[in-house]
Amino acid sequence: MHLAELNIGRLLAPTDDPQVAEFMENLDRINGLGKRMPGFVWMMEGSGEPGTGNTENSIDGDPQFVSNLTVWETPAQLQTFVFETLHARFMDRKAEWFERLVRMHFVMWWIEEGHRPTLDEALEKLALREEQGDSTEAFGWDWLRAKYL
Template sequence: MKQPAGHHLAELNIGRLLADVDDPRVADFMNNLDRINGLGKRMPSFVWMSEGSGEPGTGNTEMKIAGDPRFIVNMTVWSDAVSLKTFVFDTLHAKFMERKA
């Protein structure tokens, strides 16, 4: 499918942590949020990301679903699907996805 000119791709990712954000079982994930989000922001096709308070180590995890602190919501906007795919599967981001599986 060809993307219409002047359009962007919004990606909404919702996941639920296995433990609370301050639990050691999710520490590696939480400690690398800023790093991975920063990597995405430096991609040439990156357009926008929902942002949290900017507190170190929170990434953009402050948006909650139904008041559940374990739900993590992330929304990004990209210039095209190929670029989003490159970020997700061909950068350090992929290593964190592999750990989740």
């Protein structure tokens, strides 16, 4: 089994606005770092245009609502990327670029090796976690750490 994760956020401004420029300018750098990490399997991507990441994959037709959907071999490898690399410094600055969401914004779940989840599938997992809390079907870091790390 592999581990899929979805993280969503709503930018404070459109992707071409100076308010979020530093974030947008570093998407390729951070995504590239993730792709080179041990255990990285796959990432949902947009047009491939420099500095856009997968921002074309908006949620509910809102171009400021962006997502990150990736697949990893193990929880420990994802944890290393998220919390022990340059990614963590950008994550610590999310309030500079993203609205504070009142709804659930992050979910992980197990998938069969070789499966590439769609954004719709990932959003269903996010809704499941929001409605039912952590379970074997959809979970967050605390649940994962208690079971696997």
